[in-house]
Amino acid sequence: MKYIDRLLLSLFLLCLLQWPILGQVFPGDADNNGRVEHYDVLYTGYAFGEIGPSRLGESPDDAEAVISLLWEDIFPSGLNFAFADADGNGAVDFLDLLTISTNYGIEHGVVVASEFLEGVPGTDPAISFDRSAVPPIVTENSRLEIPLFLGTLDAPLTDVNGIAFTITYDAELIADLRLELEPDWLGRDSQLFILQGVPEASPVNQARLDVAMTRLGKQPAMAFGKIGTLSIIIEDDLIELLPDNVDQLPVAISVVGVGVIDGDFNTIPVVEDSIHLDVMNPAAISDVIDKDQNKLVKVFPNPTQSQVNIQSADLIQEVQLFMLNGQKLKTLTVPNKKDFIVPVQGLPAGPLLLKIIGVHSITTKKIWIQSP
Numbered sequence: 001m002k003y004i005d006r007l008l009l010s011l012f013l014l015c016l017l018q019w020p021i022l023g024q025v026f027p028g029d030a031d032n033n034g035r036v037e038h039y040d041v042l043y044t045g046y047a048f049g050e051i052g053p054s055r056l057g058e059s060p061d062d063a064e065a066v067i068s069l070l071w072e073d074i075f076p077s078g079l080n081f082a083f084a085d086a087d088g089n090g091a092v093d094f095l096d097l098l099t100i101s102t103n104y105g106i107e108h109g110v111v112v113a114s115e116f117l118e119g120v121p122g123t124d125p126a127i128s129f130d131r132s133a134v135p136p137i138v139t140e141n142s143r144l145e146i147p148l149f150l151g152t153l154d155a156p157l158t159d160v161n162g163i164a165f166t167i168t169y170d171a172e173l174i175a176d177l178r179l180e181l182e183p184d185w186l187g188r189d190s191q192l193f194i195l196q197g198v199p200e201a202s203p204v205n206q207a208r209l210d211v212a213m214t215r216l217g218k219q220p221a222m223a224f225g226k227i228g229t230l231s232i233i234i235e236d237d238l239i240e241l242l243p244d245n246v247d248q249l250p251v252a253i254s255v256v257g258v259g260v261i262d263g264d265f266n267t268i269p270v271v272e273d274s275i276h277l278d279v280m281n282p283a284a285i286s287d288v289i290d291k292d293q294n295k296l297v298k299v300f301p302n303p304t305q306s307q308v309n310i311q312s313a314d315l316i317q318e319v320q321l322f323m324l325n326g327q328k329l330k331t332l333t334v335p336n337k338k339d340f341i342v343p344v345q346g347l348p349a350g351p352l353l354l355k356i357i358g359v360h361s362i363t364t365k366k367i368w369i370q371s372p
Contacts, residue, residue, distance in 0.1 A: 024064045025055070027086040028103035030096075032079055034111035036103040038212035041195050042162040042261050043075065044100060045214025047084040047092045048193075054090030061087070062103055076265050097193050104197045116259040119271035125151055126271035127165070127227070127255050132318070135326040136355045136364035139280045141236040142326030148179070148255070150270065151224030157260065157268060160186060160223040162214035165258040167230070170251045171207035173279050175235045177253075179211060181228040186213055187221035220263035234279060234326075248280040282324075296363070297356055303368035308342045314358030316340050322353040344369055 028036035030043035052071030065088055071081040084092045086099035119126065130147040138144065151157045163186070169177055183192055195212045211228075215221060230253070254274040262268055296313040310316065316334040319342055323329060329347060334340050336359070344352075349371045356363045 023067045026108045028100040030084040034109045035107045038164045038210040039114045041212035044084045047081045048216040051091045055088030117267045117269040119269040124269040128273045129275040135322045140238040142234040144232040146230045156224035159220045159262040161220040163260045164212040167209040169253045176233040178231045179228045185227045191216045248278045251277045299365045303370045305370045310340045314361045318357040320355040
């Protein structure tokens, strides 16, 4: 009897020793890199709908749990699908995706940064800001809407299962930054999950926005066009932020750490992008515009009450009207003409900025609207 008891005890201890070998899951850390973050959405989304052995017993939502049995499927990196089962119920489902949101930003153990293949300019697809949407003047309290594109109709990403990236920016001069994603970019159905998060720990005056969008399961889709629109608000008081005798400061906004996976969970290289905004001291705006010596574009009459005539040496494609604080008032599409008339009835009286976008040039002119 004692022999049997010893044998059972030995088997029990052996099982305990074997469990950690299979791994420990921190709920939400689907890629097992030591941190719950947006990249985990790619793993959980890819494994969505898969089933496997459930974990023994219940465990807290924010504590590591031992993997009792491995699943049959693995990711190309060799990581087992069991790590995508955040709640341990034996199925990868919406609760596991929601656990990523709940535990977002929590670190445990040693953190290994996620890395993806960087794209080669001119060869690989590029994620890019629409620079034509940037107003000619950016100053205090300016509100900007800048579209973000990846892929074109002629050159789409043909086999995308998920995407994750980070937007970094200067938090000292930018009061608010948000990204409104376009769900249709990754398929025109409801089989999607989207996550956005702002990590608490960031360098001084630097902020970031983490973004992830995934298909549910292995069902890749063609992706191209506008992936989202970036909404930016500049701080409303720049006097204390701009150094003395400085008329403008550059502000960088970058898309980094772009991870795109295909239907086989292989990485699609993507070229990253950055845009620089020159945030101007309001007192210097008039001086900068008045120094415009561009003679290739004529605008008349100026001042005006009803309309502005534009004559350009370049073919005009688009005309935009802005307030001096960067607020866009009107956008007009021009069918590649060198002469164009812009109606200004109903616009506020006073100085406005006229941005003329040509095939080979972008010109800004200041015009004055007179009261009727």
